[in-house]
Amino acid sequence: MTIDIDKDYNLFVGLRIREIRESLHLSREKFSEKCDISPSFLSDVERGKKSLTAKTIYKICTACNISADYIVLGHKEGFDKDVGIELLNSFNDEEMEHIINILYEIRKLS
Numbered sequence: 001m002t003i004d005i006d007k008d009y010n011l012f013v014g015l016r017i018r019e020i021r022e023s024l025h026l027s028r029e030k031f032s033e034k035c036d037i038s039p040s041f042l043s044d045v046e047r048g049k050k051s052l053t054a055k056t057i058y059k060i061c062t063a064c065n066i067s068a069d070y071i072v073l074g075h076k077e078g079f080d081k082d083v084g085i086e087l088l089n090s091f092n093d094e095e096m097e098h099i100i101n102i103l104y105e106i107r108k109l110s
Helices: 007-023 029-035 039-046 053-062 068-073 079-089 093-107
Strands: none
Touching: 007 039, 007 053, 007 068, 029 039, 029 053, 053 068
16 A cells, blocks of 8 residues: 555544544543644644644643654554553542552452
8 A cells, every 4th residue: 555645644643643532532622622732723633634743743742641653653562551551640549549459450360
């Protein structure tokens, strides 16, 4: 498969951004707010209509605790861990205590 770097690349990047957003269970509005970008810009990016600047990639990576490798190159190594860590960071202390207990129980099963 040959990609048109000017057209298809933006679409692939946009699909990866959407995957990140959906993995975090965030609406476009919440994700935009978290990353300090506009919802309309995010929509255009996810549809491959606009491209990301290095600054915007930095904002997304910093806000979501993910690697730029996945956004730019599609390297999925570590992506699931990055998403898991970001999700864990969203819980309060009481919720985190329950999650840790659940993880210990799961560990005992293996």
